Amino acid sequence: MARLIRTEKEVEGRYEEVWLVVEEDALQQWPAGARSIVGQPAVRVDGLERARGEAIFTADLRLNGMLHTAVLRSPHAAATVGRIDLTPALALPGVHVALGPGDIPQLEDDCNYEGVAVAAVCADTLAQARAALAAVEIEWTVREPLLDADEAVRRGQYVNDGPRVRERGDFERGLAEADVVVTGEFTTAVVLHNSMETHQAVVQWVGDAVEVHISTQYIWGVRDTVASGLGLPPDKVRVICHYMGGGFGSKNEPDDYTFIAAELAKRTGRPVKCALTRREENVNSGNRNATIQRLTIGAKSDGTLTALGGDFLNAVGWSGWSSSTEGPMQMLYACANVKTTTYGAKINQPPMKAFRAPGFVEGTFGLESLLDELASKLDLDPMELRRRNYADHDAADARPFSSKRLMECYRRAEPHWERRHEVRARSTDTVKRGVGMASQIWYGGGGPPSYAWIRVGSDGRVTVVTAMQDIGTGTKTAMAQIAAEELGIPFEHVTVSIGDSARGPYAAISAGSSTTPSMGPAVRAAAADAKRQILEIAAQRHHLEERVLDLKDGNVVSADGNLSSPLSEVVGLLEDAQILGKGARGPNPTGMQVLTFGVQVAEVAVDVETGEVWVDRIAAVHDVGRVINPLGASSQIEGGIIQGVGHTLSEERLHDPKTGRILTSGLDAYRLPTIADVPEIISELVDEPDEHLTNLGSKGLGEPPIIPTAAAIANAIRDATGADVRSLPISRAEMLRALREAELRAKEREKVGAPAGV
Amino acid sequence: MSNTLNVNDHLYEFHSPAGTTLAETLRDELALTGTKVACAEGHCGACTVLVDGSPTLACITLAHSVGDAKVTTIEGLREHPMVESFVRSDALQCGFCTPGQIVSAVALVEAKAVPTRDEIRHAMAGNLCRCGAYPKIEEAIRTWQD
Ligand code: FES
Numbered sequence: 001m002a003r004l005i006r007t008e009k010e011v012e013g014r015y016e017e018v019w020l021v022v023e024e025d026a027l028q029q030w031p032a033g034a035r036s037i038v039g040q041p042a043v044r045v046d047g048l049e050r051a052r053g054e055a056i057f058t059a060d061l062r063l064n065g066m067l068h069t070a071v072l073r074s075p076h077a078a079a080t081v082g083r084i085d086l087t088p089a090l091a092l093p094g095v096h097v098a099l100g101p102g103d104i105p106q107l108e109d110d111c112n113y114e115g116v117a118v119a120a121v122c123a124d125t126l127a128q129a130r131a132a133l134a135a136v137e138i139e140w141t142v143r144e145p146l147l148d149a150d151e152a153v154r155r156g157q158y159v160n161d162g163p164r165v166r167e168r169g170d171f172e173r174g175l176a177e178a179d180v181v182v183t184g185e186f187t188t189a190v191v192l193h194n195s196m197e198t199h200q201a202v203v204q205w206v207g208d209a210v211e212v213h214i215s216t217q218y219i220w221g222v223r224d225t226v227a228s229g230l231g232l233p234p235d236k237v238r239v240i241c242h243y244m245g246g247g248f249g250s251k252n253e254p255d256d257y258t259f260i261a262a263e264l265a266k267r268t269g270r271p272v273k274c275a276l277t278r279r280e281e282n283v284n285s286g287n288r289n290a291t292i293q294r295l296t297i298g299a300k301s302d303g304t305l306t307a308l309g310g311d312f313l314n315a316v317g318w319s320g321w322s323s324s325t326e327g328p329m330q331m332l333y334a335c336a337n338v339k340t341t342t343y344g345a346k347i348n349q350p351p352m353k354a355f356r357a358p359g360f361v362e363g364t365f366g367l368e369s370l371l372d373e374l375a376s377k378l379d380l381d382p383m384e385l386r387r388r389n390y391a392d393h394d395a396a397d398a399r400p401f402s403s404k405r406l407m408e409c410y411r412r413a414e415p416h417w418e419r420r421h422e423v424r425a426r427s428t429d430t431v432k433r434g435v436g437m438a439s440q441i442w443y444g445g446g447g448p449p450s451y452a453w454i455r456v457g458s459d460g461r462v463t464v465v466t467a468m469q470d471i472g473t474g475t476k477t478a479m480a481q482i483a484a485e486e487l488g489i490p491f492e493h494v495t496v497s498i499g500d501s502a503r504g505p506y507a508a509i510s511a512g513s514s515t516t517p518s519m520g521p522a523v524r525a526a527a528a529d530a531k532r533q534i535l536e537i538a539a540q541r542h543h544l545e546e547r548v549l550d551l552k553d554g555n556v557v558s559a560d561g562n563l564s565s566p567l568s569e570v571v572g573l574l575e576d577a578q579i580l581g582k583g584a585r586g587p588n589p590t591g592m593q594v595l596t597f598g599v600q601v602a603e604v605a606v607d608v609e610t611g612e613v614w615v616d617r618i619a620a621v622h623d624v625g626r627v628i629n630p631l632g633a634s635s636q637i638e639g640g641i642i643q644g645v646g647h648t649l650s651e652e653r654l655h656d657p658k659t660g661r662i663l664t665s666g667l668d669a670y671r672l673p674t675i676a677d678v679p680e681i682i683s684e685l686v687d688e689p690d691e692h693l694t695n696l697g698s699k700g701l702g703e704p705p706i707i708p709t710a711a712a713i714a715n716a717i718r719d720a721t722g723a724d725v726r727s728l729p730i731s732r733a734e735m736l737r738a739l740r741e742a743e744l745r746a747k748e749r750e751k752v753g754a755p756a757g758v
Numbered sequence: 759m760s761n762t763l764n765v766n767d768h769l770y771e772f773h774s775p776a777g778t779t780l781a782e783t784l785r786d787e788l789a790l791t792g793t794k795v796a797c798a799e800g801h802c803g804a805c806t807v808l809v810d811g812s813p814t815l816a817c818i819t820l821a822h823s824v825g826d827a828k829v830t831t832i833e834g835l836r837e838h839p840m841v842e843s844f845v846r847s848d849a850l851q852c853g854f855c856t857p858g859q860i861v862s863a864v865a866l867v868e869a870k871a872v873p874t875r876d877e878i879r880h881a882m883a884g885n886l887c888r889c890g891a892y893p894k895i896e897e898a899i900r901t902w903q904d
C-alpha cells in the first residue's frame with residue numbers, strides 16, 4: 001500500500017524535509033554473493049552504439065530548421081552594462097532574433113561574475129550567430145571585484161545565512177585533555193568539471209508544449225525547473241536525454257542556455273540549439289570551489305582522539321551553496337568533542353556546482369593529512385590510528401549505520417599497506433618513495449521516489465521502461481542485470497528504455513551516487529510484479545499451483561522438476577497482449593544513517609631536487625553494499641581515482657588576481673590528466689549487501705572513489721620525504737616549499753636534540 | 759562553391775564556405791556525427807579522424823585543405839575489431855571521447871599491431887577522457903586482436 005511520510009531526503013550531502021509517498025518494499029534481499037547475472041561482469045548494453053559513433057548525443061542533434069545561438073557573456077567579474085545596442089547584430093546575414101538584458105530573467109545587465117549571460121543571438125549557422133554577437137555594441141561600467149574569500153567573511157558576505165556551526169561535546173575541554181595537539185592550514189584550488197560534452201540544449205515548441213533535448217543528469221528536475229520558469233504545467237514540458245557526455249555534478253539543472261534556447265525557439269517558431277563552447281564551459285558551468293581549512297586535532301598519547309575542530313571556508317562564488325567540507329571531520333571518526341564552523345564566502349567568481357562528492361573531497365584531504373601528521377608525532381602506524389578511532393555509529397547525529405564495513409576495507413587493504421617497507425627501500429638520494437593511506441566516508445544510499453515499468457512481450461523478451469538517464473556510469477546496464485536476474489531470463493533478452501520524460505515514469509537524479517540505489521530496487525520490484533503475473537498465467541496453463549512455479553534460465557519450471565517450458569511458450573499465448581509490471585523504490589531504513597566507506601593506499605615517488613611527484617600505484621577498497629556489475633564498478637573506481645589524481649597534482653583554475661578573470665578556460669591551460677598520468681590502479685569492493693537497505697542492499701559508487709585519493713597521495717609524500725604538503729594541487733612549488741620546511745624542522749630537532757658538546 | 763571530400767571511400771560533394779573546419783563539414787553538412795567536438799581548439803582529441811591514415815584533429819583542419827586525401831571517420835571503422843575491443847574491455851563510460859580514442863587507437867595498431875604500454879601511452883596522450891576510462895583503453899588496445 002502507498003504510504004505518505006514526511007522524511008529527510010539527502011542529495012550530495014544536503015538534506016531537505018519532503019513529503020513522500022512510498023510503497024512498501026515486500027521483496028526479500030537476495031543472499032550475499034554474486035548471482036547468475038547480478039554480481040557478474042556485464043558489458044555495457046549501450047557500449048556498441050557509443051563506440052561506433054551511432055549514439056546521438058544532444059551535441060549531435062540536427063533538427064529540421066534548427067537555428068544556432070551565440071551568447072554574449074560578461075567578460076568582467078563585476079560590472080554593469082551601461083548601454084547595449086543589438087540592432088547592428090540584427091542587420092547581419094542569417095540572423096533571426098537577438099535578445100538583451102531583461103528579455104528573459106536569465107539575461108542580466110548587472111554582472112557579479114565573469115560569464116553572466118547578457119545577450120543572445122540566433123542565426124542559421126553558428127558562424128553567423130557569432131559574427132552577429134561580435135557586432136553588438138556594449139559599454140560597461142566596471143567595478144572592483146571582491147575575490148578574497150577571507151575578506152568576504154570579514155565583511156560578512158555569505159552565500160547563505162551565515163556560518164554553519166556544528167558542535168558536539170566540548171571541544172575546548174577535549175583539547176585540554178589531549179597529550180598532543182596538531183594544527184594545520186590546508187587549501188584546495190578551484191577545479192573544473194570539464195565534461196567532454198559541454199552543457200547544451202535544443203529546444204522546440206510543439207503547440208503549447210515545449211520539447212527540451214538536453215545533456216543532463218536529471219531529466220525530471222529539468223522538467224520541473226523549465227515548467228516553473230516558463231509558467232507551464234510540467235506535463236507540457238518533455239525532456240529528452242538518451243545519451244550524455246559526462247556531468248560529474250555540473251548538469252543537474254537547466255541553466256541559462258536552456259531558457260535562452262526556449263525563448264529564441266518561441267520567437268522564431270524553429271528548433272533552437274544553445275551550446276556552450278569549451279571556454280564558456282570552463283568559466284560558467286560550475287566548479288568545485290576553493291577551500292581554506294584551519295584544522296586542529298587533539299589526541300591522547302595512545303592515539304585516542306579527544307578533540308577535532310576546524311574553520312572551513314568555502315570560496316563559493318557569487319551563488320551556489322556552502323558544501324559540507326566539515327562532513328568528514330564530523331562523521332569519519334569516533335570523537336566526543338567536535339566543533340566545526342563552515343563559511344560560504346560570496347565573491348565575484350562564477351558559482352560553484354556539485355562536483356563528485358562536493359566538500360568531502362576537500363575536507364578529507366585536510367582531515368586525513370593532518371591525522372597522518374598526528375600519527376607521525378605519536379609514532380603510531382597511521383592505519384592503526386584510524387582503527388583505534390573507529391566510529392561504530394554515526395557520532396554526528398547519534399544514529400546507527402545501516403551497515404559499515406570500513407574495518408573490513410582496512411583488513412583487505414593491509415597487503416597494499418604492507419608494501420610500504422619494500423617501496424621505501426627503493427628510494428634513492430634524489431627520488432624518494434613512500435606509501436600513504438586515507439579513509440573515505442560519504443552518502444550514497446539513494447532514496448524514493450523512483451519508479452520503473454517492465455514490459456514482457458509474447459516472445460519472452462523484456463523491456464525496462466523508466467525515464468532516467470545514464471550519464472556514463474552504466475546504470476542502464478545495471479538495470480538490465482537486475483531485471484534479468486529477478487525474471488530468470490538471459491541478460492541479452494532485456495532492453496532498457498530510458499531518457500524521455502514522456503515515455504516512462506519518474507526516475508531519480510544521477511547525482512549523489514544515487515542512481516543505482518534509487519532505481520535498482522524499483523526495477524527489481526517491477527520485475528517481480530511481472531514475474532508474479534507470468535507465474536499466475538503459467539499456473540493456469542499447466543494446471544499447477546503458482547507457488548510451485550518459478551522462472552529460471554528463460555524457462556518456467558516447477559519445484560519437482562517435471563515442468564520446464566520456455567517463457568516464450570507461456571507468454572506466447574498472449575499474442576499481442578503484454579504483461580506489464582510496475583515497481584517503486586521503497587523507503588530508506590528509518591532512524592539509520594546510510595553511508596558508504598572505503599580506504600585507498602597510494603604509492604608515490606618524489607624527486608626531491610625538482611619537486612616532481614609521480615603516483616605509481618593506488619589500491620582502492622570500498623564498501624558500497626552489493627555490487628551489481630563488477631566490471632562497470634571497476635571502471636567507476638578508476639575514473640574517480642584518475643580525477644582525484646588530476647585534482648591532486650595538476651588541475652587548477654587560475655584567475656587574474658586583479659580583474660578576477662579566468663585564465664584557464666582552454667584545455668591547453670587547464671591541465672586534465674591524460675593516459676600517460678595514470679597510475680596502476682587496483683580496486684576491490686567488499687560486496688556485502690546492506691541488510692537494511694532496500695530489496696538490493698546496494699549503495700552508490702559514483703563519488704566514493706574520488707574522496708580519499710588526494711589525502712592518500714599527500715600521506716604517501718609525507719611517508720617518502722617527511723614533508724607536509726598543505727595545498728592542492730601539489731605543484732612543484734608546493735612540493736619544494738614542503739621539502740624546505742621539513743628540512744628546517746629536521747635541523748631544529750637536531751639542534752635541540754643533539755647532546756651538548758657534539 | 760562546391761568541393762569534394764573522400765570520406766570512408768565515398769565521394770561527397772560539400773558546399774561549406776572557406777574557413778569551415780573538417781569537423782564542421784563532417785558533422786553539419788555530411789551528418790557524420792560520430793566525430794565529436796569537445797574543445798574545437800585542438801586540445802582534446804575528440805575530433806580525431808584519419809587523413810590518409812594519419813590521426814588528424816578535424817576541428818583545426820580546414821575542409822578545403824583536405825583535397826584528394828582519404829578521410830576515415832569512426833563511421834568508416836565501425837567493423838574494425840578495435841570497436842569490439844573497446845566495448846569488451848569497458849573502455850568507455852559516457853562515450854563522448856570514444857570515437858576519437860578508437861580512431862587514434864586504430865592508427866596506432868596499423869603502425870604497430872602489438873604496441874607496448876609506453877607506446878600506447880605516448881600515442882594516446884592527446885585523447886582526453888574526463889571519465890577516466892584510460893586503464894581500460896590501454897587494455898582494449900593491448901587485447902584488440904583477442
Ligand atoms: S575537438 Fe578537436 S581537439 Fe578537441
Ligand code: FES
Nearest residue numbers: 851853887888889
Ligand atoms: S568516456 Fe566520457 S570522456 Fe571518455
